């Protein structure tokens with residue numbers, strides 16, 4: 001039996017582990033924390049499961065949908081229309097369809113026209129990657145003017161990258177807009193698993209164990225030893241395990257401390273910078289908005305950039321009638337809120353929520369949770385397109401995949417797709433003779 005050691009039990013680690021164990025590989029999955037699922041982990045509250053960070057999938061996520069079917073989760077797939085909007089001076093304005101532009105008050109008439117021109121220009125672009133030498137700010141300002149940037153896209157970029165919003169790449173921006181253009185005449189459909197993604201994690205874990213795979217929690221990896229361009233063993237918790245293949249889904253800047261890569265490759269991986277996220281998750285006895293799933297907050301909030309009302313996508317009846325909303329933000333590594341007591345973070349975010357939506361008061365709160373993580377996605381900064389690594393590393397039996405080589409957006413579907421690519425390489429090609 002060929003031995004595979006996998007680092008990280010997020011969706012990529014669990015999926016590759018499941019696939020390879022099914023093919024009779026001897027799999028050891030090493031996870032440094034005491035929970036499975038990585039960024040897709042869930043809370044268990046009042047008898048139901050809810051993701052710590054908001055999660056949905058898209059109609060184009062075919063490989064993920066296929067995986068749900070393969071695992072017997074087909075009847076749990078829900079696709080519902082999601083209403084997205086912008087909160088501006090006490091009102092929420094939808095902006096999904098071109099017709100929404102007519103009543104969109106955050107922009108002046110000239111601004112709407114300039115936005116229309118920008119969208120048309122994006123549609124005509126044949127190779128968005130060429131724009132990677134510009135920041136989104138530079139390119140949007142050039143094409144649509146400062147006004148449109150300041151009054152619309154700055155808000156969106158800030159909600160996605162926090163204080164790093166000015167670094168975002170124009171190539172990433174265009175590809176991201178294209179990714180979100182799959183709307184029909186009624187809007188955009190988003191997918192979710194009735195009962196939560198925790199079911200996916202649980203089934204993958206169980207199937208891995210059934211196929212004699214091994215999961216080691218609280219595994220602190222110390223070293224991946226290399227001899228002659230081939231990884232030979234992995235050392236964790238000061239134990240050694242031999243390996244024929246290594247798959248790593250952990251942040252590249254951590255991996256480069258464990259293995260000796262060629263210097264130029266190491267420098268490239270170390271340039272992939274992660275950003276932390278804070279999500280305050282609140283269970284309420286009433287709705288925040290009547291119908292909006294996703295609300296971008298224009299200038300009115302200084303803590304969270306988006307409010308994601310989960311139960312406007314998925315019925316609250318599935319959560320004992322509780323209305324569930326995420327107050328989502330991306331922050332700097334040095335942010336005090338990453339270390340502050342949970343109560344304090346909740347208080348700050350909730351204050352902003354009640355300022356924006358005064359019908360919500362503390363009396364409406366059934367429960368709250370504060371989720372924080374340092375490594376929740378890349379800062380897709382200028383030049384990023386040429387940094388994103390392939391799944392094959394220069395060490396011939398070491399593969400990498402996960403949110404750091406998901407472009408233009410990290411997602412569960414993309415990790416499954418990258419995991420599939422790695423598994424196919426291992427199954428079909430085996431170890432490339434030389435690189």
Ligand SMILES: Cc1cc2nc3c(=O)[nH]c(=O)nc-3n(C[C@H](O)[C@H](O)[C@H](O)COP(=O)(O)OP(=O)(O)OC[C@H]3O[C@@H](n4cnc5c(N)ncnc54)[C@H](O)[C@@H]3O)c2cc1C
Nearest residue numbers: 008010011012032038039053055056376402403410411412
């Ligand atoms: C706020 C937020 C919202 C999101 N929304 C969506 C969404 O709506 N739709 C969507 O599809 N995706 C969404 N995502 C992204 C999605 O969750 C991720 O892209 C996906 O889960 C990444 O899975 P992964 O296995 O590649 O990485 P991860 O989930 O990051 O897994 C990596 C694992 O490695 C472990 N690890 C780290 N260091 C070590 C080490 N030294 N040794 C061993 N283990 C280690 C970590 O603990 C973790 O379990 C969201 C993410 C966040 C944070």
